Amino acid sequence: MIPTDLASRLKALLDLPLPQVGSVTPTRSVSPDLSPGQRFTAQISQPLPDGTFKALVAGRSLTLSLPQSVKNGDVLELVVTHSTPQAVFARLLEPASQEQSKANLSPAARLISQLLTGKESAESPTALNEGNPILPRPPQNGAQLAPLLQRAVTESGMFYEAHQAQWVEGKLSTAQLLAEPQGRLTQISQPPADQAANTQTAPNHAAGDASPTPTPSQRAVAAQQAEAHAGQAELADNATRAGTPSGDKGLVSQMVPRELAPIVLNQLDALATQQLTWQGQIWPGQTMEWRIDQPPDDAHGRGADQEQAEWRSSLRVTLPSLGGVEARLFLTSAGVAIHFAADSEASVERLNAALGELGNALDAVGVPLTGAAVAHETVR
Numbered sequence: 001m002i003p004t005d006l007a008s009r010l011k012a013l014l015d016l017p018l019p020q021v022g023s024v025t026p027t028r029s030v031s032p033d034l035s036p037g038q039r040f041t042a043q044i045s046q047p048l049p050d051g052t053f054k055a056l057v058a059g060r061s062l063t064l065s066l067p068q069s070v071k072n073g074d075v076l077e078l079v080v081t082h083s084t085p086q087a088v089f090a091r092l093l094e095p096a097s098q099e100q101s102k103a104n105l106s107p108a109a110r111l112i113s114q115l116l117t118g119k120e121s122a123e124s125p126t127a128l129n130e131g132n133p134i135l136p137r138p139p140q141n142g143a144q145l146a147p148l149l150q151r152a153v154t155e156s157g158m159f160y161e162a163h164q165a166q167w168v169e170g171k172l173s174t175a176q177l178l179a180e181p182q183g184r185l186t187q188i189s190q191p192p193a194d195q196a197a198n199t200q201t202a203p204n205h206a207a208g209d210a211s212p213t214p215t216p217s218q219r220a221v222a223a224q225q226a227e228a229h230a231g232q233a234e235l236a237d238n239a240t241r242a243g244t245p246s247g248d249k250g251l252v253s254q255m256v257p258r259e260l261a262p263i264v265l266n267q268l269d270a271l272a273t274q275q276l277t278w279q280g281q282i283w284p285g286q287t288m289e290w291r292i293d294q295p296p297d298d299a300h301g302r303g304a305d306q307e308q309a310e311w312r313s314s315l316r317v318t319l320p321s322l323g324g325v326e327a328r329l330f331l332t333s334a335g336v337a338i339h340f341a342a343d344s345e346a347s348v349e350r351l352n353a354a355l356g357e358l359g360n361a362l363d364a365v366g367v368p369l370t371g372a373a374v375a376h377e378t379v380r
Helices: 004-014 095-100 107-116 142-154 160-168 174-178 181-188 192-206 216-242 251-255 258-273 345-353 355-364
Strands: 039-047 053-057 060-065 075-083 088-092 275-283 286-293 311-319 323-332 335-342 369-376
Touching: 039 060, 142 275, 160 174, 160 181, 174 181, 181 258, 258 275, 323 345, 335 345, 335 355, 345 355, 345 369, 355 369
Parallel strands: 060 088, 335 369
Antiparallel strands: 039 053, 039 075, 053 060, 075 088, 275 286, 286 311, 311 323, 323 335
16 A cells, blocks of 8 residues: 555656657768778768768768769769768769779780680680691501690690790701791791791701701891781880770781681680690591690799699590590599590490500500599580
8 A cells, every 4th residue: 555645746746747858860870981082882862951961881871961962862983071970071983083993904905805805816725737637537546646636736836935935045946836827827928038948947857856046037037027016016006095996996906817816815715724725626527625734833833843743634525436525634643544424324334344455555655544434424
């Protein structure tokens, strides 16, 4: 039971008038992370009576003070001028500033970009031997095909610049250098006297003799070729700076001969992926795709230790009797392991039955078979 005096006091308190409460000003959230000069993106969500705006910045709501009139839903690129506890003051990012923030690429960089994106160049690997079969008919054994495949890779043009350095040092003959696509293209512009000189020296070079030093006429041809390439690059650079249509448009065709564009593209791809891929006919009607992976460098960027390096390679063919077959090879100093994939179960059985014969053949040439497996897979 409530005492009488306490009940009287409570009644007196309840009879008192309630105090008047003033209007409540909503708190404006201001991001403390935005500093003068900082660029940011904001989406306008609501105009406020005092001329400022509610906006979403990185998922947070804040108050913006802008010199321009904007609408709900606008997405703006802004720069902070200053901030107060009540609002962030910002201005629109000028289009010129946006353009200046973009990197300006040199003609060489734009050339590489066009090649890598496939503009004015082939999208498939460079064909072996310019599309001509390596052999006129199927070989009786692998010993006939192996040196021809090695020669096709060596003379594919993929290593032309390295071979030029070897030629200057007298480690590579002129005939060997001219057998590559870049070298054959150079011969077209050579004067007859130089062609005659090369013809006279060709028999010795074909026999494998390295020319001790390039002749003066050969050096002159190389200098003319380098000067022509430098002139093409300078013309393309000047055209680009002048803003003429011959700038970026057709940059590949200006600086790289049409016949060499696929090779240059493959060179860039090989540098980026450390992987050489090419395809062609090994005999009439029989194509093959061959991929060679370079062992990765160590943590310091040095080449892999030859004793521990693992070279990986894969061959992909579609044979008349076996159908689609792929062989993946893993070569180390201990020997080679091979993983076969075949389209059909019958081909899997035939390949499994021949593994013993394959091991004996590899032992005979000093490359032990360290492991082998055959799987039923779709070969594409």
